[in-house]
Amino acid sequence: MLYHCLGPVVALTLFFLTVFEHAAAVKHENFKTCDQSGFCKRNRAYADKVTASGSSWTSPYALDPNTISVKKGQLTVVILKTLEEGVNPIRLPLTISFLDSGVARVTVDEEKRQKGDIELRHGSQVTKKRYDGVQDWAIVGGLTLNQAVSSNTENGRTIVPFGPDDRFKAVVKHAPFSIDFLRGEDTQIQFNSNGLLSMEHWRPKVDRVQKEGEPAPPEPTEDESTWWEESFGGNTDSKPKGPESIGLDITFPGYEHVYGIPEHASSLSLKETRGGSGAYDQPYRLYNSDVFEYEMDSPMTLYGAIPLMQAHRKDSTVGVFWLNAAETWVDIVKTKRSSNPLSLGIGGTTDTQTHWFSESGLLDVFVFLGPTPKDIIQPYNELTGYTQLPQQFALGYHQCRWNYVTDEDVKDVDRKFDKNHIPYDVIWLDIEYTEGKKYFTWDKDNFPNPLGMQKRLDEHGRKLVIIVDPHIKNEANYPVVDALKAQNFAVVNKDNNIFEGWCWPGSSYWPDTFNPLVRKWWKSLFTYSSFQGVASNAFLWNDMNEPSVFNGPETTMPKDNLHFGNWEHRDVHNVNGLTFVNATYEALLARDDPKHPRRPFVLTRSFFAGSQRVGAMWTGDNLAAWDHLEASIPMVLNQAISGFSFSGADVGGFFGNPSKELLTRWYQAGAFYPFFRAHAHIDSRRREPYLAGLPYVEPIIQALRLRYTLLPAWYTAFHTASTTGEPVVRPMWYVHPSDEAGFALDDQFYVADTGLLVKPVVKENVESVSIHLPPTNDVYYDYFSYEPHTAKGSSVHLDAPLLGHTPVLLRGGSILPRKDRPRKSSALMKYDPYTLVVALNGDLAAEGTIYIDDGESFDFQSGHFVHRRFQIAPIPSSSSSALRLESLDLHPSPTHKNTIAFLKTVKDVRVEKIIVIGAPKAWEAKREVLVKEDGAAERKAGLVWKARPKGARWAVVRDPGVEVGRGWSVEF
Secondary structure (H helix, E strand, O other), rough: OOHHHOOHHHHHHHHHHOOOOOOOOOOOOHOOOHHHHHHHHHHHHHHHHHHHHHHOOOOOOOEEEEEEEEEOOOOOOOEEOOOOOOOOOOEEEEEEEEEEOOOEEEEEEEEEEEEEEOOOOOOOOOOOOOOOOOOHHHHHOOOOOOOOOOOOEEEEEEEEEEEEEHOEEEEOOOOOOOEEEOOOOOEEEEEEEOOOOEEEOOOOOOOOOOOOOOOOOOOOOOOOOOOEEEOOOOOEEEEOOOOOOOEEEEOOOOEEEEEEOOOOOOOOOOOOOOOOOOOOOOOOOEOOOOOOOOOOOOOOOOOOOEEEEEEEEEEEEEEEEEOOOOOEEEEEEEEOOOOOOOOOOOOOEEEEEEEEEOOOEEEEEEOOOOOOOHHHHHHHHHOOOOOOOOOOHHOOEOOOOOOOOOHHHHHHHHHHHOOOOOOOOEEEEEEHHHOOOOOOOOOOOOOOOHHHHHHHHHHOOOOOOOOOOOOOOOOOOOOHHHHHHOOOOOOOOOOEOOOOOOEOOOOEEOEEEHHHHHHHHHHHHHOOOOOOOOOOOOOEEEOOOOOOOOHHHHHHOOOEEEEEEOEEEHHHHHHHHHHHHHHHHHHHHHHHOOOOOOOOEEEOOOOOOOOOOOOOOEOOOOEEEHHHHHHHHHHHHHHHHOOOOOOOOOOOOHHHHOOHHHHHHHHHHOOOOEEEEEOOOOOOOOOOHHHOOOHHHHHHHHHHHHHHHOHHHHHHHHHHHHHHHHOOOOOOHOOOOOOOOHHOOOOOEEOOOOOEEEOOOOOOOEEEEEEEEEOOOOOEOOOOOOEEEEOOOOEEEEEEOOOOOOEEEOOEEEEEEEEOOOOOOHHOOOOOOOEEEEOOOOOOOEEEEEEEEOOOOOOHHOOEEEEEEEEEEOOOOOOOOOOEEEEEOOOOOOHHHHHHHHHHHHHOOOOEEEEEEEEHHHHHHHHHHHEOOOOOOEEEEEEEEEOOOOHOEEEEEEEEEEEOOOOOEEEE
């Protein structure tokens, strides 16, 4: 590259000028379109050819029926790919695994590559077989086979019943090859029904140069222009294994809406991608990339990739998980079909046809047949791991910017939060805390006393998060890079020399965290003795881990770079970020006393399926603009339904300076992100909450305090996600799968099972919203005024003044735990009493749960926790308005010594208030309630009944005095 020929100062200057010019807006010329990605163009062209051929097309893929075997939970057979006449067909081993969970897994390999019976070009030493290691990173369980499955073969089809009570079927058609997946008698998912299966087999490169005296070589029958090498952005990809892409059409018959495959700045319900009104003309791309100021409403790739897609129609959800870490594109086309040819399309059904293609690796797809959303996300999480249960502090507010410039600056910000009575839990340091952008060091001039800074934060239970990126500065006398080079721990180029690229430090190397020895070394860098100046209340942020390489093709590594095991970067690109954040997670675990480990906190920008196990993510370098605020809601929802709930967007926008109105609205929305952090670019103005000025600072503080009030509900929601996989934030279709009017809604959402229905204001100069409610008899209460609403399938109108709060409803039938005492941080709230908000439904009933542990350790895994259900219902054989509220134990081992030990630590934590919304008017004259508690005498507590215009009625029990961890009841 040109920059390598320049002096280091000039080179760095040119690079940073390029970066910041790039930051002005996304530069499309730096990222490929489908036409510029050889395998994408070939697979799309193949699809066009098949479509143009119509009924005359026959897929060249068929099963060899003589190789069919079904045993021990797997169907194995060989697919034969027919080539031109006289050429032996290509053998492609197919395995369909039927798992105990009811999930089916379809895997196709290539026999010739599998056996290593191919020749590599350029003297390459890359591994010859297709990459099969992605499951080592993405899959952690759920692979137990259902060994009881059997099959029946007749009329050119093999049928395998599977799943619970054999209610699913895989119908494998032999010629041409296809698979239909049925639930009951209805087809839910189809593989290769459109004949787009394509597996580019190995073949030697044919020299098509005519030699003197010899006949001209035959013209190629396919476009070979990008088979053997491909250039983009000044880099040429050597492709030592030749073309090896895979493609498959997956159809969801009768399903109009599909969701998932993050990360994209797009709508929740995915759009068509083949052009036309309201559609994209590019496929959705999954190729983790450092995209500055990404554009809105686009299928363009962003920082992470989770190749999970869910399809939904009324009362039915199905899904597929495409397990491949290479560059991947997904086309979506929706077609209308009518059961009556005379209906002119009216009243018909819509099929969603998707076409997936990846550059390399196995064809490996998991199939989920539902029928509920939970029936997709739970087995998916069994496979890829559940959302990490974070430390309690991580659910509080995080204050970040690039950069807080000194340790005194950090302490000054900390003091000003306290002076203005604003709660927060974490302050962050970006790259400028280091000495010359060398990680594991401190700038001694600006941060002379980092331990003193962290001690100051610890006085109020606050934490520090510091950034450590994967690029290691190439500079003499830097022990980290010296060890990296001496032990050959860095990623290498195609010639097996250490790969040098450019990032924030200038010339840099990248640790190969696929290598177990590298991960062991990485752990050693984070010990308190190695990373001096770091205290136990400091945690980590991994940015730029796509990986971002400023002078690389598409701002990342060349695809022919080599990783541990001689795998090409093309094979592992999308999982690279996961390997790095996993190494950091393990390092944080290792630095603690092994007898008392704490849950690590790591924020990652790049992610893949499985990243939810080890940390949080954020939506990257967004812009201080209204459309970026608006897009953050569907982006966060898409992460949640794809198994990665711990997500958020930079509040205020990273680039630029938000107006005071935008900043206020963003805090009001961000208080309902699972991960709540404000962040800003180095060139932006300071915008800590206390700087907003009047009148804006008050609603911002209200939003922050609301977040802290609701921390018990958030923590309980994360516990649910960590045990069942259910999302922490949930779109309307997930909660109301029968309500077709909610299937495309992505601007309102529920917070887990809390009953909270939130619709942030995301447009300028808007002071009211309409919230869609499902067509049920449920009553919803304004969270702040308690005014009831029963829209039954239409919308309710709520005022949303800028100087007020986020529009929030509470669904009748819910019981919500919260803490009402404002504190400086979540740590200082640990032993505060609880308030229970009881929202009665039409049957005068409600229920909810609470989960409590120590908020930091892994002791909950051995029973050190409280888990209780609160429920209220009419008292049998009493008056219609007589209700009993109970606390019931959900702990699986309530008498275990660890349970009892933990209960002792919270014995003084009580419920100080119970608010019953929708309280019967018959309670107006009541003045007391009867309190019964395990191990205590019955007692009375005071009751106050209140009412407002517009139907708001509620009752308050003050200081019932019951312990949150014990059994008790309150009778009204």
